[in-house]
Amino acid sequence: xxxxxxxxxxxxxxxxxxxxxxxxxxxxxxxxxxxxxxxxxxxxxxxxxxxxxxxxxxxxxxxxxxxxxxxxxxxxxxxxxxxxxxxxxxxxxxxxxxxxxxxxxxxxxxxxxxxxxxxxxxxxxxxxxxxxxxxxxxxxxxxxxxxxxxxxxxxxxxxxxxxxxxxxxxxxxxxxxxxxxxxxxxxxxxxxxxxxxxxxxxxxxxxxxxxxxxxxxxxxxxxxxxxxxxxxxxxxxxxxxxxxxxxxxxxxxxxxxxxxxxxxxxxxxxxxxxxxxxxxxxxxxxxxxxxxxxxxxxxxxxxxxxxxxxxxxxxxxxxxxxxxxxxxxxxxxxxxxxxxxxxxxxxxxxxxxxxxxxxxxxxxxxxxxxxxxxxxxxxxxxxxxxxxxxxxxxxxxxxxxxxxxxxxxxxxxxxxxxxxxxxxxxxxxxxxxxxxxxxxxxxxxxxxxxxxxxxxxxxxxxxxxxxxxxxxxxxxxxxxxxxxxxxxxxxxxxxxxxxxxxxxxxxxxxxxxxxxxxxxxxxxxxxxxxxxxxxxxxxxxxxxxxxxxxxxxxxxxxxxxxxxxxxxxxxxxxxxxxxxxxxxxxxxxxxxxxxxxxxxxxxxxxxxxxxxxxxxxxxxxxxxxxxxxxxxxxxxxxxxxxxxxxxxxxxxxxxxxxxxxxxxxxxxxxxxxxxxxxxxxxxxxxxxxxxxxxxxxxxxxxxxxxxxxxxxxxxxxxxxxxxxxxxxx
Numbered sequence: 001x002x003x004x005x006x007x008x009x010x011x012x013x014x015x016x017x018x019x020x021x022x023x024x025x026x027x028x029x030x031x032x033x034x035x036x037x038x039x040x041x042x043x044x045x046x047x048x049x050x051x052x053x054x055x056x057x058x059x060x061x062x063x064x065x066x067x068x069x070x071x072x073x074x075x076x077x078x079x080x081x082x083x084x085x086x087x088x089x090x091x092x093x094x095x096x097x098x099x100x101x102x103x104x105x106x107x108x109x110x111x112x113x114x115x116x117x118x119x120x121x122x123x124x125x126x127x128x129x130x131x132x133x134x135x136x137x138x139x140x141x142x143x144x145x146x147x148x149x150x151x152x153x154x155x156x157x158x159x160x161x162x163x164x165x166x167x168x169x170x171x172x173x174x175x176x177x178x179x180x181x182x183x184x185x186x187x188x189x190x191x192x193x194x195x196x197x198x199x200x201x202x203x204x205x206x207x208x209x210x211x212x213x214x215x216x217x218x219x220x221x222x223x224x225x226x227x228x229x230x231x232x233x234x235x236x237x238x239x240x241x242x243x244x245x246x247x248x249x250x251x252x253x254x255x256x257x258x259x260x261x262x263x264x265x266x267x268x269x270x271x272x273x274x275x276x277x278x279x280x281x282x283x284x285x286x287x288x289x290x291x292x293x294x295x296x297x298x299x300x301x302x303x304x305x306x307x308x309x310x311x312x313x314x315x316x317x318x319x320x321x322x323x324x325x326x327x328x329x330x331x332x333x334x335x336x337x338x339x340x341x342x343x344x345x346x347x348x349x350x351x352x353x354x355x356x357x358x359x360x361x362x363x364x365x366x367x368x369x370x371x372x373x374x375x376x377x378x379x380x381x382x383x384x385x386x387x388x389x390x391x392x393x394x395x396x397x398x399x400x401x402x403x404x405x406x407x408x409x410x411x412x413x414x415x416x417x418x419x420x421x422x423x424x425x426x427x428x429x430x431x432x433x434x435x436x437x438x439x440x441x442x443x444x445x446x447x448x449x450x451x452x453x454x455x456x457x458x459x460x461x462x463x464x465x466x467x468x469x470x471x472x473x474x475x476x477x478x479x480x481x482x483x484x485x486x487x488x489x490x491x492x493x494x495x496x497x498x499x500x501x502x503x504x505x506x507x508x509x510x511x512x513x514x515x516x517x518x519x520x521x522x523x524x525x526x527x528x529x530x531x532x533x534x535x536x537x538x539x540x541x542x543x544x545x546x547x548x549x550x551x552x553x554x555x556x557x558x559x560x561x562x563x564x565x566x567x568x569x570x571x572x573x574x575x576x577x578x579x580x581x582x583x584x585x586x587x588x589x590x591x592x593x594x595x596x597x598x599x600x601x602x603x604x605x606x607x608x609x610x611x612x613x614x615x616x617x618x619x620x621x622x623x624x625x626x627x628x629x630x631x632x633x634x635x636x637x638x639x640x641x642x643x644x645x646x647x648x649x650x651x652x653x654x655x656x657x658x659x660x661x662x663x664x665x666x667x668x669x670x671x672x673x674x675x676x677x678x679x680x681x682x683x684x685x686x687x688x689x690x691x692x693x694x695x696x697x698x699x700x701x702x703x704x705x706x707x708x709x710x711x712x713x714x715x716x717x718x719x720x721x722x723x724x725x726x727x728x729x
Contacts, residue, residue: 049366114203144199218314259312330428385420446530
């Protein structure tokens with residue numbers, strides 16, 4: 001495919017969020033001509049901003065090619081006011097359909113080609129001329145019109161005579177043309193002349209057209225119409241009321257009668273298709289009147305050609321041009337075209353998830369105002385919702401709607417449904433404005449856990465609880481600031497009391513077992529039903545049970561039932577416990593017995609004994625205070641013999657408690673007491689350990705020190721040793 005595109009300026013403006021590319025092409029390009037190819041790594045979408053011309057192109061998102069969809073005829077675009085007749089441009093706007101959603105604007109400049117030829121309003125012009133008119137008299141002609149621009153619209157003329165004639169073509173200073181009399185005109189000699197007028201432009205290739213001039217010579221009408229001015233320029237407001245007289249064409253004729261009566265008419269006008277709808281001129285008065293409301297946005301200027309002639313025979317016409325410029329008034333409201341990244345809810349609700357990043361783009365807003373100048377300049381103001389949304393300006397007529405602040409739906413200052421109102425006003429007087437109003441819906445995410453009122457301690461005191469599993473003991477409540485499923489809460493009793501108590505989703509706590517303790521301390525878990533993540537919190541509860549004597553019979557019956565139930569459930573446990581206790585006692589008895597049997601000798605060897613010695617009352621011992629031993633004083637033989645006899649007799653009476661000490665015996669002798677049955681004997685108390693060999697002396701020793709008690713005589717001495725038990729020695 002032949003591409004006729006000339007890129008004069010590729011990148012005109014490039015910013016972070018905005019890019020402009022100028023493209024220059026010729027009009028009348030064939031369909032499907034590729035105008036531009038977007039980068040392959042970026043996805044674009046066309047969007048309508050109200051001021052662009054996206055309908056002229058097709059965009060293939062897979063190849064990135066922007067192709068021509070309609071023929072571009074610069075003159076048609078000018079007549080339809082699609083673009084300016086001086087500088088014809090169409091704007092194609094695309095937006096990146098991915099972050100950061102930058103705007104791409106293609107400005108296509110359409111160059112004129114010489115595709116129109118100059119044309120006349122008629123193929124034949126009938127002209128009347130009086131005989132004997134003077135040399136140099138000019139017979140005005142209507143100019144040709146070329147719809148092209150610049151050099152292509154410049155017109156030159158050529159007059160071809162179909163026979164000899166007294167006329168030549170002249171150019172007027174204002175661009176008009178006329179036939180100038182250069183020879184004598186005599187009706188009697190020739191009353192009809194014929195010419196071909198050719199009009200051609202300066203374009204390449206040259207275009208031309210022609211018309212026929214038929215000139216009839218009449219008998220003279222001495223005076224022709226005289227115009228006060230050959231050109232009138234008017235400035236008319238687009239709000240001018242219908243019926244307003246815009247101007248008066250001043251013309252005179254010195255003749256009288258029909259030859260002096262002047263007739264006015266509009267012979268031609270531009271734009272040729274619309275001027276007749278707006279203007280009328282009085283045929284006899286020459287007053288130009290507005291017959292329909294003007295609209296600057298539809299047409300900015302008109303040109304009328306007024307023909308003036310008298311009603312006499314062979315009258316000569318005069319032509320007057322009237323240029324009418326339409327003044328713009330602030331009669332149009334601003335327009336806003338909004339393209340949202342995500343679709344609206346019910347076409348009016350902007351849905352935003354809480355915690356959306358600041359600066360996130362929500363929509364592109366394109367502004368336009370068909371008025372011009374100061375009336376078309378616009379500004380905006382956020383009336384409501386500035387605490388949530390904001391505006392980022394790309395240019396004077398392109399805005400981005402962004403998230404202005406971090407949103408927390410649970411914040412008490414944030415309403416569930418917020419209003420966003422954006423007012424767009426122009427700078428005309430009086431100013432006109434529009435409002436964009438949307439509801440802002442904050443979509444909840446699960447970012448708040450269920451919370452108990454921790455300022456209140458959970459201490460529950462129950463008197464005489466019923467111990468019925470279908471009757472709640474007490475109720476707790478957690479509050480979740482989230483919405484919908486994120487705010488639905490389930491409750492749980494944490495281990496180790498999850499078997500003894502249960503809780504439902506209303507926070508009612510029941511006992512699953514008999515309450516046999518005076519107090520319970522357990523934790524309650526509250527968990528929400530969030531889909532992505534589930535949040536929870538815990539609550540400590542203390543339950544105190546008190547039972548009074550004033551319980552009614554029903555409570556007692558319930559208690560007995562619970563006791564019987566408990567006995568049934570725990571009978572096997574009771575038997576097992578009793579069996580274990582019996583086995584334990586048997587083991588203890590066996591161990592005690594073993595212990596006593598093993599340590600019996602040890603106990604026998606460490607017994608405490610009493611030493612009874614038979615001595616006469618007259619005899620005496622003198623106890624030596626030394627720690628080691630005691631000695632006796634001298635006695636006579638009679639005394640000692642008596643002593644031996646008594647000891648031997650005593651031993652015969654208590655044989656089971658007597659021992660003959662024939663070696664060192666480490667028995668503990670605590671005292672020598674008086675014999676219980678014979679008061680004639682004295683006992684000497686020895687508070688020390690005594691070791692007595694079978695010799696002439698008795699030695700007394702303690703566990704730590706050795707004490708000797710020596711007797712003077714060498715006869716053997718027999719003593720009685722009694723264990724320190726409650727036995728009669």
